[in-house]
């Protein structure tokens with residue numbers, strides 16, 4: 001993993017211009033100063049307000065603290081256009097937006113977020129009013145025709161956290177339709193959402209890894225989120241193609 005990523009600013013604690021790792025705590029530069037999204041702590045670093053990224057509230061944040069590689073390699077580049085399926089109330093999405101877009105979308109990113117729950121869309125829409133670049137969509141992750149028009153080009157990064165039965169098939173179909181060659185896909189998989197076959201979680205996760213590899217998505221890492229989010233794994237895959245997106 002790693003390599004091939006050009007970051008504008010990189011130091012021992014800077015994962016990107018807007019994400020920093022400070023003694024095992026992740027922080028993002030707040031794109032909407034003085035505003036806390038889910039009750040997270042705000043604090044200044046070098047005079048700039050940051051939001052604490054709580055790994056117990058965000059599987060993306062948890063995976064960044066647990067990866068055996070460089071946590072920055074789980075993020076898209078600032079300024080890219082990405083797809084997030086299963087946005088929920090926007091906890092992870094808000095930190096991703098800080099990173100991709102920043103205040104007044106100074107990085108020029110675009111974050112298309114899909115969720116089928118109207119109550120989630122209400123929160124995401126309210127958030128988007130202050131976060132240009134965030135595009136909330138009320139839709140079903142399985143029904144590409146309804147919202148795929150928002151993504152005229154394939155994306156370099158796709159995240160899925162739908163916690164419903166058939167998560168793997170939904171993810172494979174979305175990667176086939178939307179992920180660019182060489183792009184990175186992240187699947188947050190909740191064991192309890194899958195049909196239980198009685199042979200245990202380890203067997204279930206192994207079957208998921210096999211299914212992903214057989215679909216042509218190369219599994220680069222399987223991250224155990226136990227402790228932050230029990231009974232969950234985050235599968236990191238790379239789509240086929242000569243070049244990294």
Ligand SMILES: C[S@@+](CC[C@H](N)C(=O)[O-])C[C@H]1O[C@@H](n2cnc3c(N)ncnc32)[C@H](O)[C@@H]1O
Nearest residue numbers: 086087088091092115116117140141161162164
């Ligand atoms: C665990 S929550 C997401 C939490 C969010 N990813 C975060 O880290 O803040 C799962 C979400 O997936 C949504 N969902 C479930 N099935 C879906 C589907 N088929 N299409 C779109 N969203 C779906 C649910 O409405 C719910 O908001």
